[in-house]
Amino acid sequence: MKMSTTGDLYIDGHYCCKTLELPWKDNQRSVSCIPEGTYKVKSRYSTKFGEHLLVEGVPDRSYILFHPANDVKELEGCIAPVEKLTSSTTGIFSQNAFQQILFVVLQAKKEGKRVKLIIEG
Template identity: 40%
Template sequence: MKKPHTLILQRIYGEQGTNGTIYYQGEKICHTIELPDRNNIQRISCIPQGRYKLEKRKYTKHGEQIGIPHVLGREAILIHTANNAMKELMGCIAPVTTLTGQGTGTESRKALEKLKTLVYSLWDEGGEVFLLIK
């Protein structure tokens, strides 16, 4: 049986974007930026709160990424780099090192590497990884 691991994404909603922080076992991993909450409308809203199983996905544009496959009414939701939600995201989640405003942050690549290192190590141990958004 695969051991379940849960990452917790604690969100703060704003008009210009949704900011969050991902924790694993009480330790802060990185901050996140997303689009504002617009009732889960494809391409213009962050995804709804809930528990999602993360999966490895390969995309031509982004290479191998952490995917969030089972979002109601949505597809191809990823965790990938971006420093400005309104300009660079269409419903995905972007990890950032520092939050600079609503839906904006810095050093997304560095934050994504940290998150990927953790998630991939849990997968390599044969675990299942979930993201709990609240």
């Protein structure tokens, strides 16, 4: 049984980092990765995660976040960027990878640009 979904994150066509998500479980809330598609990404603040990124427009789901996590066990339907995968369910330097993405998104926001996430199989 697959324990996670991993991917490569590109920003404007340039490789940025790896990603960790839960395995595909029919897009079920809190236990599944998100389906292929194009989604809006915007910055958000919470006391739990501080400044982080919110993925909007996922069918039948809400509050899907990009936030630091080095183990898929720390995720509840969210996406964790990591600099390097150490296994199929863990990675390292998630905080560093996340800060890179957050910087790009906040800069785009300052410039009045929209940010989108495209997930392809």
